[in-house]
Amino acid sequence: MFRFVMRFKTRVFVSVGVLLIFTTLSAVHLLKQFEAPEDLEDTNLGFDRRARFGPNNGRANTWNKQETYLLMSKGQISDERHQNDSGGNESQILKPPLPRPRRTEDGSKLKKRQPAWERGSSSKKAWDDQEIVGKGHPWQQFHLDISQDALYSEGALYMDDLLRDLASVRIVNTSMFQGGSQVKLDFRLADGNRAIVKPMRSPREFVYKYNNDEPFWLDQERHNAEIAAFHLDRLLGFRRVPPCSGRLINLTQEILLKSKDQELLNTFFWKDGNLCFIGKCAPWFCNEDHPICAQGHLMEVSMCQFLPSFGGGIPIFEMEYPWSQGVKESQVWKGKNICVDYLKDPVWTRGRFLLDLIEQGIFDFFIRNYDRHHFDMMRKYKRLGTVLFLDNGKGFGNPHVDDTTFLAPIYQCCKVRRSTYLHLKELTQLRLSDRMRSSMSHDPIAPVVTEDHLQAMDRRLETVLQTIEKCIHVHGDSQVLVETLDN
Numbered sequence: 086m087f088r089f090v091m092r093f094k095t096r097v098f099v100s101v102g103v104l105l106i107f108t109t110l111s112a113v114h115l116l117k118q119f120e121a122p123e124d125l126e127d128t129n130l131g132f133d134r135r136a137r138f139g140p141n142n143g144r145a146n147t148w149n150k151q152e153t154y155l156l157m158s159k160g161q162i163s164d165e166r167h168q169n170d171s172g173g174n175e176s177q178i179l180k181p182p183l184p185r186p187r188r189t190e191d192g193s194k195l196k197k198r199q200p201a202w203e204r205g206s207s208s209k210k211a212w213d214d215q216e217i218v219g220k221g222h223p224w225q226q227f228h229l230d231i232s233q234d235a236l237y238s239e240g241a242l243y244m245d246d247l248l249r250d251l252a253s254v255r256i257v258n259t260s261m262f263q264g265g266s267q268v269k270l271d272f273r274l275a276d277g278n279r280a281i282v283k284p285m286r287s288p289r290e291f292v293y294k295y296n297n298d299e300p301f302w303l304d305q306e307r308h309n310a311e312i313a314a315f316h317l318d319r320l321l322g323f324r325r326v327p328p329c330s331g332r333l334i335n336l337t338q339e340i341l342l343k344s345k346d347q348e349l350l351n352t353f354f355w356k357d358g359n360l361c362f363i364g365k366c367a368p369w370f371c372n373e374d375h376p377i378c379a380q381g382h383l384m385e386v387s388m389c390q391f392l393p394s395f396g397g398g399i400p401i402f403e404m405e406y407p408w409s410q411g412v413k414e415s416q417v418w419k420g421k422n423i424c425v426d427y428l429k430d431p432v433w434t435r436g437r438f439l440l441d442l443i444e445q446g447i448f449d450f451f452i453r454n455y456d457r458h459h460f461d462m463m464r465k466y467k468r469l470g471t472v473l474f475l476d477n478g479k480g481f482g483n484p485h486v487d488d489t490t491f492l493a494p495i496y497q498c499c500k501v502r503r504s505t506y507l508h509l510k511e512l513t514q515l516r517l518s519d520r521m522r523s524s525m526s527h528d529p530i531a532p533v534v535t536e537d538h539l540q541a542m543d544r545r546l547e548t549v550l551q552t553i554e555k556c557i558h559v560h561g562d563s564q565v566l567v568e569t570l571d572n
């Protein structure tokens with residue numbers, strides 16, 4: 086009897102104990118949902134949650150082409166980014182101010198949220214192996230010259246040498262560059278330098294229209310756009326695009342016979358006497374319908390300077406760009422002035438990046454870049470560094486049509502750096518098209534863009550200035566032309 090009572094008591098204790106543990110866990114779980122985030126800015130700005138460099142990058146095996154096209158035409162996915170967005174089709178900006186419980190990609194809950202500039206910093210060993218170990222080479226001087234305010238200093242003396250080296254130093258190894266949706270190669274040069282390489286895919290004269298037949302997500306990147314973007318950015322005085330040079334490579338000698346990347350080599354084939362490859366990237370770009378072909382053995386490529394990681398990990402972090410031209414994202418800002426709220430919010434007005442984003446809008450209007458869904462900043466400087474203009478391959482597609490909606494950050498915020506406005510005005514004195522032509526004239530693949538694109542630069546400069554001046558007319562010079570948004 087005594088034993089029976091004891092067993093009964095133990096069972097009651099155990100049951101009550103288990104019940105208590107469950108109740109506590111549920112309470113903690115509920116409380117956590119409303120817990121304030123460590124990095125408030127992070128939440129409000131809609132920092133990107135996708136692991137862009139995750140192992141899913143090559144998902145060609147599971148791809149069903151028709152399915153992808155069907156989904157895209159229905160607007161369910163518009164490109165790789167949208168397909169991966171964890172938030173479904175709503176914009177991050179529209180999300181309620183209360184933080185949601187965060188989850189990892191496999192659905193389990195994250196313990197502690199790191200700021201965006203720390204996330205993923207140690208996830209890619211490959212980013213660590215080109216660090217500054219001297220200052221003899223132009224690329225090393227470039228790495229040392231990177232600052233919080235710009236990728237390189239005004240009038241950097243090593244720049245011509247750096248561009249020349251990118252175009253001529255012997256290539257010692259090549260492989261696929263993982264990350265992003267389109268084909269990119271990773272070149273190692275004999276001087277220790279490293280470049281991100283985009284191959285030529287269509288002739289300079291090809292005009293991508295951006296209509297129902299030529300939707301923005303199917304636009305293949307242009308190697309020459311990366312080069313022209315570097316020169317334009319330098320002339321506009323931003324210095325936020327990494328140096329890029331053109332180069333003519335021998336695909337057989339410099340990749341087929343040199344690369345150790347078997348996955349890449351497996352995609353090589355000959356077509357009509359030209360050496361071609363497919364590469365590994367998003368399945369709607371890397372397939373038999375989109376071969377990348379040399380002329381015989383020769384192929385034009387863009388060689389863009391790799392950024393240093395400054396001590397390990399991916400050198401940059403990215404955040405969602407509020408004025409993205411994505412089909413769904415643009416619905417948010419095309420119908421309403423989203424900047425009114427940003428200008429009242431210290432999270433947005435603190436520091437430099439809202440003014441940088443306004444300049445990014447100007448830059449993307451010039452190059453007509455529909456691919457700016459995110460913006461990049463250097464991990465080293467956290468929120469204090471300049472916004473970078475990386476990935477300009479979809480720019481310079483159509484020189485005949487100007488899309489003023491790229492200027493939404495200007496006409497919605499009606500703020501622009503005074504120094505930028507004055508610099509743009511100065512550029513009208515000596516024609517921007519002439520400066521661009523002359524700046525790019527030494528490139529090995531000059532003429533880098535067609536005359537129509539150069540003429541578009543002059544026309545678009547006028548439109549940018551008119552847009553700023555309209556703001557000045559309404560709000561007054563001192564309200565519009567500012568150097569900082571902090572009060």
Ligand SMILES: Nc1ncnc2c1ncn2[C@@H]1O[C@H](COP(=O)(O)OP(=O)(O)OP(=O)(O)O)[C@@H](O)[C@H]1O
Binds near residue numbers: 266327391
């Ligand atoms: N010069 C650089 N140095 C270091 N990393 C870079 C550089 N340029 C780009 N990256 C990184 O590589 C990623 C992929 O490059 P990029 O955006 O040009 O590729 P993409 O295929 O055009 O991408 P997407 O599909 O997003 O348009 C960038 O998001 C950035 O993180």
Ligand SMILES: [Mn+2]
Binds near residue numbers: 267478
């Ligand atoms: Mn791109």
